[in-house]
Amino acid sequence: MTIILNGERFELDSPLSVTALLAKLDIDPRRVAVEHNLNIIKRQTYPDVLIGEGDTVEIVNFVGGG
Amino acid sequence: MADSPFVIAGRTFKSRLIVGTGKYPSHAVMAQAHAASGAEMVTVAVRRVNISDRSKESLLDYIDDKIFILPNTAGCYTADDAIRTARLGREAGLSNWVKLEVIGDERTLFPDNEALIEATRVLVKEGFIVLPYTNDDPIACRKLEDVGASAVMPLGAPIGSGLGIQNANNIRIIREFSKVPVIVDAGVGTASDAALAMELGADGVLMNTAIAGAEKPVAMAEAMKHAVIAGRLAYLSGRIARKMYATASSPLEGVVGT
Numbered sequence: 001m002t003i004i005l006n007g008e009r010f011e012l013d014s015p016l017s018v019t020a021l022l023a024k025l026d027i028d029p030r031r032v033a034v035e036h037n038l039n040i041i042k043r044q045t046y047p048d049v050l051i052g053e054g055d056t057v058e059i060v061n062f063v064g065g066g
Numbered sequence: 067m068a069d070s071p072f073v074i075a076g077r078t079f080k081s082r083l084i085v086g087t088g089k090y091p092s093h094a095v096m097a098q099a100h101a102a103s104g105a106e107m108v109t110v111a112v113r114r115v116n117i118s119d120r121s122k123e124s125l126l127d128y129i130d131d132k133i134f135i136l137p138n139t140a141g142c143y144t145a146d147d148a149i150r151t152a153r154l155g156r157e158a159g160l161s162n163w164v165k166l167e168v169i170g171d172e173r174t175l176f177p178d179n180e181a182l183i184e185a186t187r188v189l190v191k192e193g194f195i196v197l198p199y200t201n202d203d204p205i206a207c208r209k210l211e212d213v214g215a216s217a218v219m220p221l222g223a224p225i226g227s228g229l230g231i232q233n234a235n236n237i238r239i240i241r242e243f244s245k246v247p248v249i250v251d252a253g254v255g256t257a258s259d260a261a262l263a264m265e266l267g268a269d270g271v272l273m274n275t276a277i278a279g280a281e282k283p284v285a286m287a288e289a290m291k292h293a294v295i296a297g298r299l300a301y302l303s304g305r306i307a308r309k310m311y312a313t314a315s316s317p318l319e320g321v322v323g324t
Contacts, residue, residue, distance in 0.1 A: 005117060006114040006115065006117055007114070008117075010117075025115075025117060025120075026120055027115055027120075028124075031124065031126060031158070032115060032158055033112075033154040033155070033156075033157035033158035033159075034157075035150075035154060040153050040154060040157050041157075042157070043157070058114065058154075059114065059115045059117075060112050060113060060114055060115065060154050060158060061112075061113065061115050061124075061158060062110040062111070062112060062113075062125055062126060062135070062137065062155075062158060062159065063087075063088075063110065063111050063112075063113045063125055064086070064087040064088040064089065064090065064093075064096070064110065064111065064125055065086060065087060065088040065109055065110055065111025065138055065140050065274075066086035066087075066088045066089075066109055066111075066138070066140065066225065066226075066252075066272075066273075066274030066275065
């Protein structure tokens, strides 16, 4: 199935939770914020929110800036 | 000499210098520069994680635990984008503080004050502590304060330009009119610019490029630390008036040969 992840098409085998997606991408969940279909997902609910076909996901973190 | 504390939204800072985390030659140099500057608050940007390249070191590993992190909304050109970015920044981190930027033009990076004021209003209602990056317009600063900004941050000159304080009198007027802290943010080039901002009455100075882009960032960070302290002390000391002509410092009487 295809989702849009950080602006790019991304292939997944099947729907999965935010927790599972972050683990798959080797991203530390404590240092990011996640938006799912324009909704910001609270960290406590990462295990419960399911990402499915056609969903849009944004995963952001802090980088250097002024 | 006793100085009133530097307080923003109820939080006290001992240092009146705030620095950025962008454009350093390396994270390690950035960490050393932060230490040399004495800054207790630094800004960070909110950006997409690079999914394909996971090798980059984490910025947060190089920011001292005791330093307060202020996410910005750099790169946002609409109120909606800035609000969205601010919310993401709050979720990623560590506080509900935000350096709010809504940019109006790509070349100058001047703020879109109309959108900025609207975004400030919305975010304040959501419980954010908003520090808006604005320009040296006392009326815009007043409007930002009216909608609940916890400080106002007028630019000295365009971001990264190093031109210093372009409109000193306006900065002085903004300080006179404002009840919230005034932090000169953007355009500082060298130590004297930071000192001048403080001499005009600014409560603090925020800079990134002036330090990160210097040949010796760590030394420049130290220079800026001293400049902000010196400027503040000079401001509190009541400078002499400016005169158009000379007034001798040595006595006029008793000169040999007269």
